[in-house]
Amino acid sequence: MTTRTQARDGRPRPASGRTDDGALRLAGVGRSFGAVEALRDVSLEVPAGEVVAVVGPSGCGKSTLLELVCGLQRPDAGTVQAPRAVLMPQGDQLLPWLGALDNAALALRVGGDGRMTRQAARERARPVLAALGLDGFAAVRPAQLSGGMRQRVAFARTLLAGAPVLCLDEPFGALDAITRADAQAWLQDALEAEPRTVLLVTHDVEEAVLLADRIVVLSPRPGRVVADLPVALPHPRAATDPGVVALRQQALERLR
Ligand SMILES: Nc1ncnc2c1ncn2[C@@H]1O[C@H](COP(=O)(O)OP(=O)(O)OP(=O)(O)O)[C@@H](O)[C@H]1O
Numbered sequence: 001m002t003t004r005t006q007a008r009d010g011r012p013r014p015a016s017g018r019t020d021d022g023a024l025r026l027a028g029v030g031r032s033f034g035a036v037e038a039l040r041d042v043s044l045e046v047p048a049g050e051v052v053a054v055v056g057p058s059g060c061g062k063s064t065l066l067e068l069v070c071g072l073q074r075p076d077a078g079t080v081q082a083p084r085a086v087l088m089p090q091g092d093q094l095l096p097w098l099g100a101l102d103n104a105a106l107a108l109r110v111g112g113d114g115r116m117t118r119q120a121a122r123e124r125a126r127p128v129l130a131a132l133g134l135d136g137f138a139a140v141r142p143a144q145l146s147g148g149m150r151q152r153v154a155f156a157r158t159l160l161a162g163a164p165v166l167c168l169d170e171p172f173g174a175l176d177a178i179t180r181a182d183a184q185a186w187l188q189d190a191l192e193a194e195p196r197t198v199l200l201v202t203h204d205v206e207e208a209v210l211l212a213d214r215i216v217v218l219s220p221r222p223g224r225v226v227a228d229l230p231v232a233l234p235h236p237r238a239a240t241d242p243g244v245v246a247l248r249q250q251a252l253e254r255l256r
């Protein structure tokens, strides 16, 4: 039987697999939906612990890329090799009938590394919520939380899934500027406290420069890597730092 992930020489190769050094490797990845070609020939290598921002125009395949890394989709071409990766999807996707603590603890209750009892999951989730400034909100349901708080709960849930790779899809896209700056600060703190490999999809080039070790710019659909810019700036970074301003400009030029 042939598969669409077969190499040109006819030898089958895995469409996905685990890497043993914790790195994330995409080689020649393509993905189409019927006549719509979302991604073309995307190659990307992310060493363990690196934070990579992915920016690109709307519809260029950013969410598709994250889903491929998390194993929620398979590539039509090329290979994806990754350690276990968990997706924080676009939109907070919290369950409206659960409080903040149970929403965060959900990652421990379903699938993953063993199902915990509700009580055990709550005990594990409590300090993670507290570290994100939500200790007083354990029982509060999503509708009563601010947008920024909902994103913290969704992030807590993502962290608690315990995967070495976090795929964050526009985590702060719906937040106003002040809440967004605050969100960038707690994300930065959380990653400093417990480093993970991160793919951060964002429309905001400034956010990319403030948070990432590297910025990957995708072309309009079909998404291809058109720039791969290292961000060699010390933390904490401010939007007004000359280095931040210069890189932001450079990334914007590649986006155009
Ligand atoms: N399951 C699907 N079925 C059909 N088409 C899809 C599917 N998923 C994505 N697409 C199409 O593939 C393209 C890339 O979609 P994707 O959601 O990955 O883009 P994106 O860069 O995340 O966009 P946005 O910036 O709007 O979030 C789009 O044209 C989209 O309509």
Ligand SMILES: [Mg+2]
Residues within 6 Å of the ligand: 062, 063, 064, 090, 169
């Ligand atoms: Mg998307």
